[in-house]
Amino acid sequence: MRNLSDISHTKQTKTGATGVSKKHESAPKHVAGTAVYVDDMQEPRGTLYGAVGYSSIAKGRIMALDLASVRASEGVVDVLEVQDIPGHIDIGAVFGGDPLLTSDEVKYQGQPIFVVAAATELQARRAARKAIIQYQEETPLLDVTKALGEQQFVRPSHFMKRGDQDAALANAPHRLQAKQHVGGQEHFYLEGQAALAVPAEDGGMLVYSSTQHPSEVQKLVAEVLNVPLNRITVDMRRMGGGFGGKESQGAAWACMAALLVMKTGRAVKVRLPRVDDMSMTGKRHPFYNAYDIGFDEQGLILGADIMVAGDCGHSPDLSDAIVDRAMFHADNAYYLPDVAIAGHRCMTNTVSHTAFRGFGGPQGMMIIERAMDDIARVIGCDPLDIRKRNLYGGAGRDMTPYHQQVEHNVLLELIEQLEQSSDYRARRDEITQWNSTSKVLKRGLALTPVKFGISFTLQHLNQAGALIHIYTDGSIQVNHGGTEMGQGLHTKIIQIVAEALSIDPNEIQITATRTDKVPNTSPTAASSGTDLNGQAAKNAALTLKQRISECIAEQKGCTIEQVSFADGKVHWGEGESMSFAEAAQFAYVNRVSLSATGYYKTPKIWYDREQAKGRPFFYFANGAAVSEVVVDTLTGEYKVVGVDILHDVGRSLNPAVDRGQIEGGFIQGMGWLTTEELKWNEKGVLTSNGPATYKIPAISDTPKRFNVDLFERDNDEETVYHSKAVGEPPFMLAISVWSALRDAISNVSDYNVSPALDTPATPERVLHAVMATKAEMARGGES
Structure with a gap:
């Protein structure tokens, strides 16, 4: 049987669902204030509210911790400490180093030590301030250049090389060196970190989390509770902004809420006030960069030795991949004939820096863009001319440093x-x-x-799933693994499915991202939300289109090539048609499944880290x-x-x-x-x-x-x-x-x-x- 995905575009008549400007699917709710975020949800009766007690110093040890006044404070029901965690304590996203709570070593100001559960949010916050903590304070390491000099790293350095940069630099008519500091950035999402955990049967839990990575929250909650993943369901309808700040760092608050549910048997919400959020969550990595570049009389680069050093904070978090991406983008748009790039992951006593829009790419680009301006001043011409001369070009000038x-x-x-x-x-x-x-x-x-470059640099994340239900009235429900943080992902997914089925986008409803509908999802990050989830949703839609077409061809006595979808109708034979809703009913009556999953994985990509060679994008x-x-x-x-x-x-x-x-x-x-x-x-x-x-x-x-x-x-x-x-x-x-x-x-x-x-x-x-x-x-x- 011929698959519909193989039929030409002329046979699949377009509806114009894609390629046109359509308003954000939640825009009216945003304007009216009716869009529901985690903190807007109706809490179950008896919900408790959590507040985090955290360190006031950046480096040292906890010598004594007295929480008696915290426990005796008005409205307090329970307090969570590190010894109360039955499962994993470390919730590091990729590598270890991120304990959910600490009772001894302190690595940054803002490190969580305990969590209070109280009858109201105000009572919990007031109680958290009553802790008496004695520290043995040490001098924190806060300077990335000092960390680099002392080789204080959270992960090993990585190196890329193509050609002989030393010889190219030595023989170049002109040579320049420069260093730069590139500052970090606070995500400053409108909606802060928030999670609501609700107890379920058999030791299970339903967790509403403002997260870009529901599957990771599911995994970490299960691990700290020491239960199988199938007991935990994570639900995420929308975020009020993420920008990377909720890729890995939204998980801790969900884990804390879940642990308090385990202790109290009641639903628990944890929502960080802005000042706590900014103190306890990671930022865009500050970077320290340097270049040594040789070029000719026309400003054409002949050789380059580039260093990028990320200030990672106290732990690896996602820094290995972030510094890698900075290295991948240290060339930006320019061909570097003989080049070496070094990337260092420096440890400092600050909050662990994390994903942020661009994921290290912007910091890496900064050093080569500085070089373009610097070369122009030496040559005495417009920097645009230097940029154009050094652009990637045809054969012989089209190979990246990796x-x-x-x-x-x-x-x-x-x-x-x-x-x-x-x-x-x-x-x-x-x-x-x-x-x-x-x-x-x-x-x-x-x-x-x-x-x-577009793709996750961690290869296995380049996959996605989707689930589509067609109901007998022709309305459609779509669920996929991506998360909506205001960027319009759901809007595009609706358009993609509408295009694939040639129907009105208004017939499609997107539901909250849930781990019990589409499992093992990748984070919505790396600009891949539409590429991955859109293709998965399209594949699910084409599967359903194939089934309906086969049914009509069989029941109406025509070939599948004679079946087409256009303008909200299904056509066959000699000018015969029915509405999409009628086609859905027709398929149902003829016992055709109207539910399908779709899956997609990005082709062609690979990277050999040992050789620093590949096609990561x-x-x-x-x-x-x-x-x-x-x-x-x-x-x-x-x-x-x-x-x-x-x-x-x-x-x-x-x-x-x-x-x-x-x-x-x-x-x-x-x-x-x-x-x-x-x-x-x-x-x-x-x-x-x-x-x-x-x-x-x-x-x-x-x-x-x-x-x-x-x-x-x-x-x-x-x-x-x-x-x-x-x-x-x-x-x-x-x-x-x-x-x-x-x-x-x-x-x-x-x-x-x-x-x-x-x-x-x-x-x-x-x-x-x-x-x-x-x-x-x-x-x-x-x-």
């Missing part, structure tokens, strides 16, 4: 299209003229590209951005006045959702590089622990000129309807803002000095860079 061939390369075409549409050259000339007469205010302009997503800034050289204050973006999303499944992701990703990236500054004091205490001390971008920071266009080109790989991932790649477009700031500062020296500018590029750092540039000019030296 030996993956860059196929279907659109970088030069995309950049030149943006160069024209943004009037880059005319604006560059106008800015140069303007700067020549402006002594205080200096304008800067930069165009930077993005080449971002199925394909690359590309984009470019032009940013313009104006800097006050007397104060360091600045403004982003214009942004033009051209981004490659393949064949867009939903242009409105994709544009929203591009705009939001860019602004979040701009915040990372400009205003969002993480600060720990000398004791290792996080002082930027709330909106009063940590500045995310406001609406007033949005540039007045903000143009976003989609690059019109189908994905050459067989992705779902030839789309491309859009979650993470736009984040790195914001590097153009940082590069534009450096451009404006460099004008102080008539572009003879390429200023160092660590991130976040706060006004203070910008002013320091201006002063350093002027001092360099006064000395008559070169950058």
Whole structure:
């Protein structure tokens, strides 16, 4: 029997469900305030509320722990300590090092020590503060460069190499070295960490968790309770933002709630207040990077020795893969003929840093983008020309440092299209003229590209499942392994299923992600949510389409080739048809199963870590951005006045959702590089622990000129309807803002000095860079 997936597109008439802008499936609920998050759910009668008691020091030992006042506090029902955990204590996502609670060693300020369960949330929080804890305090390690020098690592270093970089550097006409610090970032999701655990029969539990990885929460809850995974069900309808901060670090609070359920026999909710959330959960990894690059008279790179060192915090968490991805993206869009890349995983006494949009890729790209600007200042030309000369190209210039061939390369075409549409050259000339007469205010302009690999670098995560039910009235229920955190994943899945069945998307309902419907799911991360789950849902839909077609062909006496789905109807024979609902009823009456699972695994990918060779990415997503800034050289204050973006999303499944992701990703990236500054004091205490001390971008920071266009080109790989991932790649477009700031500062020296500018590029750092540039000019030296 011929499979419908093999029938040509002309036979599968399109409904236009994909490729068109449709509103987010929960948008009306978001606007009306009726969208239900974990903290909005109706709790069962008798629910208790948990609050976490955590360390006030960053390094040391607990010498005495007195919880008598905690237990005696008003409303307290029980207290959970480490000795109360019947199963696993360590809940490290990949490697060990993350004890759920501690009773002796303290590795960071904010480390959980006990959990209180009380009748109200306020009572639990008040009780948690009454603990009397005596510490033997030690000096914390807080400097990533010191950790690197002392080789204090959470995981072994990794190295990539292609060619002989030492010889290339030694023989290059020009050679530059530089170092940079790249700051971390707080996720600052609107909905904080939250979990509600409800007891079930046979020692089981239903856990509602604000998590990007329900299956991991299921596994860890089962392990700390010491029960089989089939006793635990995790339910996740939506998150109020995740950005990676709920990939691994949403699990602890679900485990705590579940353990308190085990102790008390009552439902328990744990929801972190913002200040506790910021103190106890990981951030984007700060990085310390360095390059040694050789190039010719035209600025063409001949050899490169690059180092990236991630500040991982106290434990591995996901840092091994994050630093790997930083290494994978240390080339960004540029071909490096002879290259070595070293990646270090440094240990410091801070909270364990974790996944964040881009997963190390943005930090890795920063060092090569600095090099492009620095080379341009030496050569004396526009940095855009240096970038274009060094782009990946055809044969002989298409191999990455990890030996993956860059196929279907659109970088030069995309950049030149943006160069024209943004009037880059005319604006560059106008800015140069303007700067020549402006002594205080200096304008800067930069165009930077993005080449971002799409796939989990941990190979087994590149798989997904879906479950579809067609009911006899023609309505459809879809469940898949991805999680919705506002990014529009559910909306796209609805469109994909509607396209596959040629029906109205309004006939499809997405249900909460649940581990008892689709098991063994991967996290919604690595920009893979639609690629994986969308393809799995499409496969399930095609299975059902095949069954219905076979039934109609058999019962109506036609061939399966004569059966087609179009415009909400099923057609066969000579102009005969029935509605989709009638077809569902017809199939049911003829005893055809109207429930199907779908599965998908990403093809072609592999990576040999020992050899540092492989194809870790199925394909690359590309984009470019032009940013313009104006800097006050007397104060360091600045403004982003214009942004033009051209981004490659393949064949867009939903242009409105994709544009929203591009705009939001860019602004979040701009915040990372400009205003969002993480600060720990000398004791290792996080002082930027709330909106009063940590500045995310406001609406007033949005540039007045903000143009976003989609690059019109189908994905050459067989992705779902030839789309491309859009979650993470736009984040790195914001590097153009940082590069534009450096451009404006460099004008102080008539572009003879390429200023160092660590991130976040706060006004203070910008002013320091201006002063350093002027001092360099006064000395008559070169950058």
